[in-house]
Amino acid sequence: MSPASPASPTPPASPDPAAPSAPPARDDSRARQTAPLDEVTLEVLSLFGEVSARYHEEYDRAASRHGLSGAQARVLSLLYAEPLPMRQVARVIRCEPSNITGIVDRLEERGLVERQPNPADRRVKLAALTDEGRRVVRELRDNLPFARQPLAALTTEQRLQLRDLLRRVLGERE
Known part of the structure; x- marks a missing residue:
């Protein structure tokens, strides 16, 4: 049989339209972990x-x-x-x-x-x-004045926002 034959065991030369076009989510997260850090993140x-x-x-x-x-x-x-x-x-x-x-x-x-x-x-x-x-x-x-004084300068809403962001960074539910 020739390689172009439908019964050929070799995969088609063109990409399979049913195949995922992006890697699985786990690979995406790995890519994010190894991506260079931007200035804000640093x-x-x-x-x-x-x-x-x-x-x-x-x-x-x-x-x-x-x-x-x-x-x-x-x-x-x-x-x-x-x-x-x-x-x-x-x-x-x-x-x-x-x-x-x-x-x-x-x-x-x-x-x-x-x-x-x-x-x-x-x-x-x-x-x-x-x-x-x-x-x-x-x-x-x-x-512990350092733990209290800077936070006292924030409104209750800002402290709640900070708490929620830190929980998110730590992978906890808000």
């Missing part, structure tokens, strides 16, 4: 870094005034909303569960945290703030 990334660095410097200073490490203060702040399983604390803080155990041990010795059984699974321990731990977290938050 500036935004730089500003993210500066804000993060200034916040962490201030947070670490506030923590040290209470005799806490930055990691201890972050654990306390995380627990302010609700008691959490130790593994979840480790995941959110982004450190090994064994490190969280040591951090919680030291906070417990100071009377800032206590371990409680999880009502849903008594094998799991929850880390929970004591009343003193709650007081320390409030003082820590009161000693």
